[in-house]
Amino acid sequence: MSAGEAPPPLPGKKRRIAVMTSGGDAPGMNGAVRAVVRMSIAKGCEAYAIYEGYDGLVKGGDMIKEMKWTDVRGYLGEGGTLIGTARCAAFFERPGRLQAAKNMVLKGIDALVICGGDGSLTGADKFRAEWPGLLEELVKNGELSAEQISPFKHLNIVGLVGSIDNDMSSTDATIGCYSSLGRICESVDYIDATAFSHQRAFVIEVMGRHCGWLALMAGVSCGADFIFIPEKPPSENWRQEMAKIIGKHRKLGKRKTIVIVAEGAHDLNLEKITPAMVKDVLCNDLHLDTRITTLGHVQRGGQACAYDRMLSTLQGAEAVNAVLEATPDTPSPVISIIENKIVRKPLLEAVKLTQQVTEAIKAKDFERAMHLRDAEFAEYYAAYMITTSAEKPELLLPPEKRMRVGLIHVGAPAGGVNAATRAAVAYCLARGHTPIALHNGFPGLIRHHSDKPLGAVREISWLDAESWASKGGSEIGTNRGLPSEDYETVAHVLEKYNIQALFMVGGFEAFAAAAGLRKERENHRAFKIPMCVLPATVSNNVPGTEYSIGSDTCLNALIEFCDACRQSASSSRRRVFVIETQGGYSGYIATLAGLSIGAFSVYTPEEGINIKMLDRDIDHLRETFAKDRGQGRAGKIILRNEKASSTYTTEVITSIIKEEAKGRFEARSGIPGHFQQGTTPSPMDRVRATRFGVKSLQHLELFAGKTQDQICDDPMSSTVIGIKGAKVTFSPMELVEAHETDWKERRPKEEFWLGLKDIVDTLSGRMVKPQIV
């Protein structure tokens, strides 16, 4: 089987699975359609698309079309939804749904995957509940015969949540929300620069009629001064409260003010709070030159970010599995993501919970509204609150519980390291701790007292770190060097500055540094302090976590690079790009980028490269290009991790492909190198960095006032924070070092993403293993 064509037909009954996009369009919907279509075909089913949402289902005919393998080529990179969407009044009424049921039976479709918001999924669930009754009625009124309906007794419905608002309960993220957040952050970053220049205030309205996720996350990502969200209205005297906080920020020296207002913002009495009302306060009470910007539909549009491409692909593939595994009694599922795990949840319950949030807001029960949003939402809100305001007397710890916390960056910079450090600084100040930057990593610390000082040790103020949320690079400087270069001096400096806790942000080097310091505790009293590593590296190879901050920024940079390469091939079409990714000895970045761009193949260090593999892939390319009749607007991409093989380098592979292509297609290599570190950190890296930064400091704080022996006896005094499956956890370094670390290859022993490579191969058609259904 070659990429670009369907696998051979299978014996047995073929199921027909249809996919539809409905409600407001969201970036990533096309990725979901592509995944459902190709996974269905790969599993031996027939795939259909229903055009224009429920409108197409009710109208039938040409609006319901069979989709072949090549029909969804290029879908991943396109914004909006290529199969269209609509709001359909007819589907709200039973006669409309009756017509829809008839069309499905006539087209032989018995499973429907719907990508839409809570309205679309409510409609879908109603449709399934009514299905037997609808079929009965169609027979009774003579529109269909009993024989016609007999194979369609059970309708399978699977929901994928496509919505930019991230307003659905039971999932951490909806398809489209991170792309939309990216659009918002990009705009706020632009506005930020002009606000700073003129010392202006900006009130920015973002989407979210019933859900404040976009406003909250934009507030966290961009370091907004104040936010208004529907779930957590401000107090009745919000005008004074806001003026006090923003006035305080200005007094501390802040030159600009950003206030983010969700479309559905209101006060405790459900009276709407508009950007104009906010502007009045800023102009009249604080005398700030204030402008309003309404971002509007810009927030919906454009290409999907890496996360949405990956999420929609994995969820689309999982939706097909859910259809094929369903029994008549299985409740309709919605495919969700909790932290890092794709899971199935009961659709009806998710819809009910979502509607309860709206009801709770209507009933002014805001505590319940916050409670009904997932736990992550409340944590982000808490992280925002603690990182935004300069003083919070009620949060201050008693003097004996306050610590001097050292903050250090280790290794190469990665998107989000500054946001994490900013969060740690703000948290420290809110609690009365002293945040101390240890500049330029451990070598900076070691050479601090030498003739040629490299680093510096200095206290950071709220204003110093205030603007770091959106900054790339490392504001306090970083270095790959380890403390093992000179434990003696490191201990000496930590003692000299009375560092009582250490927060290390970085990749595998930070992890190795923490391991070294922990082991050296017996030799140096200065290391008998609580320490926490926040993994931050484009390679995502730190043991103890499935996600390192910076890896999402890297994936976005890589898809931008790959999209540009592909586009450059659009005139010649027959071109293969061999693109070398970073990642050290971990194939994570290559594989996830492969999912996000729909790579032809991915070469990882875990699997290695051999001649058979190349031979097969070149055959595959030959067949694909031979059959290409112009639908393949784009070139093919092979992603090769930098350490996948020492023999088959990127250049060697490119030359082999060129030679073997015999002029039938071209091959080019591309090495994005440091481009992969990205410029501005992605919103996901910023928000996760902020949340993990706060959590890390909360964890370190648990050891305040403990003796050195108590600290050393507690394995939790030296930890790595991370995401494991559906949870955020702190793992004791000694356990992770001993049991979870492949020290030779500098990566975790178990890599959760290894199975995802099969999905890349299946969806590119490289290695379809059709199953009989």
Ligand code: ATP
């Ligand atoms: P968004 O998050 O963008 O608003 P949504 O899926 O919630 O997306 P809606 O406009 O609420 O968008 O719903 C889309 C379509 O789903 C409706 O036009 C209608 O055809 C169908 N639908 C919504 N709610 C129901 C319902 N209660 N019963 C039947 N059909 C419904």
